Amino acid sequence: MMQSPRETRLRAGIQQLGLDLSDARVAQLLAYLDLIQKWNKVYNLTAVRDPEEMLGQHLLDSLAAVGPLRRQTQGKPGRLLDVGSGAGLPGVVIAICCPELQVECVDTVGKKAAFIQQAASQLQQSNLKGVHDRVENLAGPYDVICSRAFASLADFVSWSGQALAEQGVWLAMKGKRPDDELAALPAGAEVFHVEQLSVPGLAAERCIVWLRKRLRAESTTGQPAG
Numbered sequence: 001m002m003q004s005p006r007e008t009r010l011r012a013g014i015q016q017l018g019l020d021l022s023d024a025r026v027a028q029l030l031a032y033l034d035l036i037q038k039w040n041k042v043y044n045l046t047a048v049r050d051p052e053e054m055l056g057q058h059l060l061d062s063l064a065a066v067g068p069l070r071r072q073t074q075g076k077p078g079r080l081l082d083v084g085s086g087a088g089l090p091g092v093v094i095a096i097c098c099p100e101l102q103v104e105c106v107d108t109v110g111k112k113a114a115f116i117q118q119a120a121s122q123l124q125q126s127n128l129k130g131v132h133d134r135v136e137n138l139a140g141p142y143d144v145i146c147s148r149a150f151a152s153l154a155d156f157v158s159w160s161g162q163a164l165a166e167q168g169v170w171l172a173m174k175g176k177r178p179d180d181e182l183a184a185l186p187a188g189a190e191v192f193h194v195e196q197l198s199v200p201g202l203a204a205e206r207c208i209v210w211l212r213k214r215l216r217a218e219s220t221t222g223q224p225a226g
């Protein structure tokens, strides 16, 4: 069958990102895009209305985080929380591309969590769940907690810290390297990598800020304090 221009663009982006996704996964990503478009007005999911923009700004942008995430988790099974997931970005994309992860998308807006539940059922994505709650109320433990267009780094780690496993990692999707936010991090979190991303067809700067819990304060002698 002939590929639609949209599928051709998605496949080119996937190749550019160095991802290896089966035809079935590509079909699910396209079906997910269709669902957002179909239900956007009802659920008020995103301000981006144009289908082409949605593909670039939402789908390919979220897909750019999949390779780095996989390198971090090494393809091992685990639990991932997407905070302030909205239409499911990047949570739904991660659930489709990483079936080894159990993905929960939390949002304070009931309609958005309901959309994720609907997407999980229509895409037959059994590793995906929509949660209607504030992230502050979740206990976890999650191995990875991610967010995109959510809050400052300080608020992100403070509000979700109780839900992150001791050895877990935070993955914050950001535009330009957020130096002000990095300087304002609370003592309980430390950055271990700021990873530049390049999103196919998008000129704007993108990065992932990787963080983990700072488990104990070190004294000047190098011994754990207290």
Ligand SMILES: C[S@@+](CC[C@H](N)C(=O)[O-])C[C@H]1O[C@@H](n2cnc3c(N)ncnc32)[C@H](O)[C@@H]1O
Pocket: 046, 083, 084, 085, 086, 087, 088, 089, 090, 106, 107, 108, 109, 112, 133, 134, 135, 136, 147, 148, 149, 150, 159
């Ligand atoms: C700007 S949207 C980003 C949506 C999506 N991540 C994206 O990249 O398109 C931020 C979302 O965070 C949700 N939100 C705000 N505070 C929250 C909290 N404390 N816990 C969970 N979700 C929250 C909002 O309802 C909103 O849907």
